[in-house]
Amino acid sequence: MSNRILGLERPDNEPIYNYEPGSKRRKEVKRQLKKMKEEFLEIPVVIGGKEIKTDNTAEIKCPHDHSTVLGQYHKADEELVQQAIENSMEAKAEWASMDWEDRVAIFDRAAALLAGPWRAKINAATMLAQSKNIFQAEIDAACELIDFFRFNNYYLSQIYQDQPASSETEINKMEYRPLEGFVFAVPPFNFTSIGGNLPSAPAVCGNTVLWKPASTAVYSNYLIFKLLEEAGLPAGVINFIPGSGREIGPEVIADSRLAGIHFTGSTATFQYMWEEVGRNIKNYDSYPRIVGETGGKDFVFAHKSADPEALITALVRGAFEYQGQKCSAASRAYIPHELWDEISEDLIQQVEDLKVGPVEDFTNFINAVIDHKAFKDITEYIDHARESADAKILAGGEYDDSNGFYIDPTIVLAEEPDYKTMVEEIFGPVLTIYLYDSEEYEETLKLCDNTSPYGLTGAIFSKDREATVKARETLVQAAGNFYINDKPTGAVVGRQPFGGARASGTNDKAGSKLNLYRWISPRTIKENLVPPKDYSYPFMEDK
Ligand SMILES: NC(=O)c1ccc[n+]([C@@H]2O[C@H](COP(=O)([O-])OP(=O)(O)OC[C@H]3O[C@@H](n4cnc5c(N)ncnc54)[C@H](O)[C@@H]3O)[C@@H](O)[C@H]2O)c1
Ligand SMILES: N[C@@H](CCC=O)C(=O)O
Numbered sequence: 001m002s003n004r005i006l007g008l009e010r011p012d013n014e015p016i017y018n019y020e021p022g023s024k025r026r027k028e029v030k031r032q033l034k035k036m037k038e039e040f041l042e043i044p045v046v047i048g049g050k051e052i053k054t055d056n057t058a059e060i061k062c063p064h065d066h067s068t069v070l071g072q073y074h075k076a077d078e079e080l081v082q083q084a085i086e087n088s089m090e091a092k093a094e095w096a097s098m099d100w101e102d103r104v105a106i107f108d109r110a111a112a113l114l115a116g117p118w119r120a121k122i123n124a125a126t127m128l129a130q131s132k133n134i135f136q137a138e139i140d141a142a143c144e145l146i147d148f149f150r151f152n153n154y155y156l157s158q159i160y161q162d163q164p165a166s167s168e169t170e171i172n173k174m175e176y177r178p179l180e181g182f183v184f185a186v187p188p189f190n191f192t193s194i195g196g197n198l199p200s201a202p203a204v205c206g207n208t209v210l211w212k213p214a215s216t217a218v219y220s221n222y223l224i225f226k227l228l229e230e231a232g233l234p235a236g237v238i239n240f241i242p243g244s245g246r247e248i249g250p251e252v253i254a255d256s257r258l259a260g261i262h263f264t265g266s267t268a269t270f271q272y273m274w275e276e277v278g279r280n281i282k283n284y285d286s287y288p289r290i291v292g293e294t295g296g297k298d299f300v301f302a303h304k305s306a307d308p309e310a311l312i313t314a315l316v317r318g319a320f321e322y323q324g325q326k327c328s329a330a331s332r333a334y335i336p337h338e339l340w341d342e343i344s345e346d347l348i349q350q351v352e353d354l355k356v357g358p359v360e361d362f363t364n365f366i367n368a369v370i371d372h373k374a375f376k377d378i379t380e381y382i383d384h385a386r387e388s389a390d391a392k393i394l395a396g397g398e399y400d401d402s403n404g405f406y407i408d409p410t411i412v413l414a415e416e417p418d419y420k421t422m423v424e425e426i427f428g429p430v431l432t433i434y435l436y437d438s439e440e441y442e443e444t445l446k447l448c449d450n451t452s453p454y455g456l457t458g459a460i461f462s463k464d465r466e467a468t469v470k471a472r473e474t475l476v477q478a479a480g481n482f483y484i485n486d487k488p489t490g491a492v493v494g495r496q497p498f499g500g501a502r503a504s505g506t507n508d509k510a511g512s513k514l515n516l517y518r519w520i521s522p523r524t525i526k527e528n529l530v531p532p533k534d535y536s537y538p539f540m541e542d543k
Contacts, residue, residue, distance in 0.1 A: 008104070008157045011150040013492055014115060014143040019134050019362065025120070026362070029134060032124035033360055041071030043222045045080055045242065048087040049235025052080060056243075060219050063131040064358040064368035064404035070129055073218045075243035081210075081251045084239040088182040088208040089257060091236030096178050096206040100160060104153040107204050110231035111149035114142060118227050122220060126192045127359040129219035131367040131404070134359070136322045137192075139490070141220060144193035147493035148511050152197075152204050155513040159520070169530045175523040178206030180286055181259030183519065184252045185238075186245065186273075187221070188265040189214040189370055190325045195221040197510060198262045199238045200228070205519040207259065209238045210252060214265070216370050218242045249273060254280055260289035260519065264327075264510070267294040267425075267454075267503050289518045293327070293498075293505040295425040296456030298479070298488045299448055300333040301471060303462035304438040308343045310485060311335075311461045316350050318459070318487030319431035320409040323369050327504075328457040328481065328489040330431060332422045334448055336438035344394075351395040351409050358404065368404040369428055375405040378428030381421055385412045385432075390419045396429070417444075423452050441467065445474040455502030457481040457488035480507050 019026040041060070044051035056075040062068040076084070095103075114122060119142050126132050126141040164172040185198035199211040213221035225240045241248060252258065253276040261277070263270055270292040277288055300318060302311050318330030335343070357364040369375050379399050385391040396410030409429040414422050421432040436444040448458075458479035460471035468484055475482065480500030481491055491498040497509035508515045 008154045010154055010494070011147075013494060014146040014150075016138055016143050019138070026134075028120040029124055029127075030360075032120045033128060036070060036124055036128055037068055039071075040069070041219065041222070043071060043073035043218055043242065045074055045076045045084075046225065046240040047080065047084045047236075048091065048239065049229075054080070058215065060129055062128050062358075062368075062404070063216075063370050064406070066403060068128075070219055073222070073242045076241040076248060077243070078247070078251050081241060081248055084210050084241050085182060085252070085255055085257065087236045088210060088239055091234065092178075092182070092208045095203075095208055095234060095237050098206075100156070100206070103204055103206065104156065106228075106232045107149045107153055107200060110200075110228055110233075111146045113227055113231055114149070115146050118223075122192065122223055122227070125220040125223050130189060130192070130217055130370065131359055132322055133364060133367055134362055141192035144191070144493060145196045145224070148193055148197040149200065151494050151511050152201050152516060155516050156204055159513060159516060164524070169528070171527040171529065173525045175525055176205070176520045177523055178202075179259035179289065179519060179521050181257040181288075183207045183209045183260040183262055184258060185209050185211045185262045186249070186265065187214055187217070187263075189216040190322070190327070192217065192220040192224065194264050194510070196224040198264060201510075201515055202260060202262055202519040203233070203237055205516060207519055208236065209262075210241055211238050212241050212243065212245065212248050212252075215242070215244070245269065250276060253277060254283070256283045256285055258284060258288045259286065261291065262519075263290075263292040265292075265294065270294045270505070286521075291506050291508045291515065291518050293500070293508070293510060294503065295427075295454060296327045296329075296331070296500060296504050297423065297425050297452035297454045298328055298331050298457040300330045300459045300461065300488065301445065301448055301475075302333065302335045302339055303441065303460065303464055303467040303471070304336045304339055305464040305467060306339060306461035307463060307485070308339065311339075312343050312347045312350060314459060314461065314487040315347060315431060316354070318489050320351070320354060320366060320429050321489060323366055323407065324409075324429040324431075325369060325374075325427055326489050328491065328498075329427075330459070330488050331426060332451070333431060333433045334436055334444055335433055336441075337435050338438060340433075340435050348395045348411065351411055354409050356406055356408060366409055366429065368406050371405065372401070374428065375399070375401050375407065378407055378426055378430065381424075381426050381428070381430055382407070382410055385421055388419070390415045391421065391432075394433075417447050418451060425454065442470060442474065445471055449475055449478045453503040454500065455479055456500030456504035457483070459483040459486060459488045461485055477502065480504065480509075
């Protein structure tokens with residue numbers, strides 16, 4: 001990177017490592033896994049750099065192994081939330097006035113530390129506490145978060161350079177102030193990178209932030225917080241307040257100085273938060289910016305011309321990587337009858353061959369789902385499909401939570417296009433397939449568009465350009481990330497900016513310039529170099 005004053009150079013995406021057998025990197029991750037399981041991590045609330053322990057704690061266990069306790073976290077109560085808000089407001093002035101080159105340098109250093117000495121540790125934490133295999137941890141906790149840090153810096157430098165025109169008689173300037181107040185960052189459990197990005201994107205713009213991590217991802221999120229401390233983030237810029245969302249949320253949202261919410265999680269939680277903001281709207285100092293990326297019911301749509309092998313791979317990886325716990329996961333598929341006859345045997349075989357087990361065995365493709373609630377919710381859908389006359393289970397369907405929250409990757413065939421599992425977000429390893437008559441391609445595209453309230457990701461598989469264009473046009477509002485001949489997951493920062501509309505969120509595209517604009521409040525400054533000294537217009541003069 002060069003020339004910070006004129007603007008950072010566009011960074012490259014962080015390379016993804018393979019962790020092949022015998023490699024040094026694989027050995028280091030294994031060493032970290034062992035160490036973390038032997039140790040017990042005590043996670044405090046952190047306010048203004050001060051670590052606070054409370055008498056209200058919760059255990060952190062591996063989702064894939066109930067007997068392994070990794071540590072415990074201390075929950076913030078109302079009083080600590082108030083302290084965190086006051087501290088955020090105190091830390092604000094100094095942070096906002098720091099040269100932006102120094103602010104971005106801190107996040108550049110965080111990226112470099114994560115790419116280097118912290119990489120194995122953060123990957124291992126994500127593997128153990130969120131039950132991600134090494135490949136899924138690597139693309140998330142290492143690569144995507146490094147990219148978020150670096151690309152946010154780059155985009156911010158571009159925003160700062162964008163200035164209005166001036167002339168010989170006036171100087172115009174756009175000052176990109178942080179928001180007035182503090183920002184509340186509330187991430188989901190499923191991506192460590194989102195945990196790190198939600199507080200750091202507003203922070204790099206000069207805001208101070210309250211970070212409430214998801215209760216099932218506190219372990220990795222705390223390590224990211226420690227990484228930011230090591231990178232030089234001043235105390236109080238981000239305060240770390242783990243605890244119950246239902247208790248902390250209303251307390252924070254009621255504060256008149258709330259300047260913004262940076263949320264990713266379920267549609268229901270986001271709607272609740274928006275309603276709370278609405279209820280408090282008359283109390284705020286300014287209108288809080290509300291950014292929320294939420295649920296999805298992501299589709300794969302196959303035209304009869306689709307490449308069968310590419311389609312099978314996209315369904316297997318798109319639906320079942322990280323146990324389908326990606327907001328982008330392929331969760332419903334539309335396949336013409338004749339193509340189904342060609343692919344069904346191989347698809348079912350491949351899904352049944354997916355190895356299920358703990359993360360410590362790197363040959364396992366599928367690990368556990370996050371917790372008991374997720375296990376219960378997902379298996380209820382499977383049971384519904386097993387008992388319904390409108391559905392049939394073609395693969396998987398078994399589950400067992402005796403040692404860990406394991407659910408076999410499951411394929412459901414729906415007789416009706418609006419069968420429950422074609423419509424609702426399941427957020428687990430369940431793919432529902434609906435077969436259609438290839439003569440009814442356009443009608444089925446419309447059906448796909450209207451079947452669910454979401455609009456996050458979707459894919460068309462087709463070798464016929466006209467059919468591809470028809471899908472792209474008919475499904476124009478059905479997905480904020482639309483893929484042609486690719487799975488609907490795995491967006492890369494700087495290449496496929498991520499987010500969706502409809503019930504899937506405000507579509508502010510995490511890791512892009514669009515997202516950063518939400519965390520700044522521009523002030524236009526005009527300086528008149530030659531102020532006029534006569535109020536009258538020329539045409540008012542008497543001839
Ligand atoms: N669109 C995206 O970019 C994206 C990315 C990842 C996950 N997701 C979505 O996230 C969901 C899964 O994540 P989850 O289970 O962690 O979601 P969730 O809604 O249960 O929790 C998200 C966060 O909100 C907090 N929370 C819960 N109730 C709250 C309240 N009343 N006030 C304040 N905070 C509260 C939780 O503690 C957590 O930190 C899925 O719906 C998935 O589609 C979306
Ligand atoms: N950005 C990720 C999904 C994040 C939500 O879970 C993807 O594109 O697969």
